Amino acid sequence: MKIALYARVSTKDKGQETENQLVQLRDFAAKQGWQITREYIDRETGGTADRAQFQAMFADASRRKFDLVLFWSLDRLSREGVLETLQHLNRLTSYGVGYKSFTEQYLDSCGIFKDAVIGILAVIAKQERVRLSERTKAGLAIARSKGRQIGRPRLQVQPAEIARLKAQGHSLRAIGRQLGIGDGSVRRLLASPA
Numbered sequence: 073m074k075i076a077l078y079a080r081v082s083t084k085d086k087g088q089e090t091e092n093q094l095v096q097l098r099d100f101a102a103k104q105g106w107q108i109t110r111e112y113i114d115r116e117t118g119g120t121a122d123r124a125q126f127q128a129m130f131a132d133a134s135r136r137k138f139d140l141v142l143f144w145s146l147d148r149l150s151r152e153g154v155l156e157t158l159q160h161l162n163r164l165t166s167y168g169v170g171y172k173s174f175t176e177q178y179l180d181s182c183g184i185f186k187d188a189v190i191g192i193l194a195v196i197a198k199q200e201r202v203r204l205s206e207r208t209k210a211g212l213a214i215a216r217s218k219g220r221q222i223g224r225p226r227l228q229v230q231p232a233e234i235a236r237l238k239a240q241g242h243s244l245r246a247i248g249r250q251l252g253i254g255d256g257s258v259r260r261l262l263a264s265p266a
Contacts, residue, residue: 118151
């Protein structure tokens with residue numbers, strides 16, 4: 073089997089080196105008889121997917137340059153949160169590429185716990201989305217109670233005024249400029265009942 077290794081340390085983690093992870097990953101791969109096609113190494117936070125080697129790994133996975141990604145632990149792959157991490161794992165699966173955590177034996181797309189782990193991660197991700205939604209709604213409610221305007225400000229233009237300018241032969245763009253609104257708003261207000 074052709075595999076890729078992924079290792080990451082955060083730039084904030086002074087003294088950490090990816091070689092600690094890679095030695096163990098290489099040894100494990102050799103014992104399995106797997107061929108390592110490439111090692112992807114990032115030295116930056118796992119809190120974002122905007123990591124050069126992480127993105128390169130996904131680009132190569134989409135081209136099926138390897139069959140499996142082996143990483144030291146899930147937090148070395150991603151620290152973006154459960155939903156994003158689940159999406160990364162599902163993305164690999166959609167490319168036909170497996171994944172395996174060296175230190176977390178249950179986190180193995182080829183193992184017997186694959187469906188259970190993905191199911192648990194999916195439930196946690198759903199709860200994460202629900203909590204985020206609840207916090208957003210609570211924040212908006214507090215802002216409204218303090219009299220803050222939520223969303224885009226309402227247009228202070230009457231459709232009758234737009235219709236009058238249109239009847240005088242002005243273009244939609246000219247009407248918008250004169251009233252200080254966009255062409256789309258002019259079009260929408262013209263179409264709305266007066």
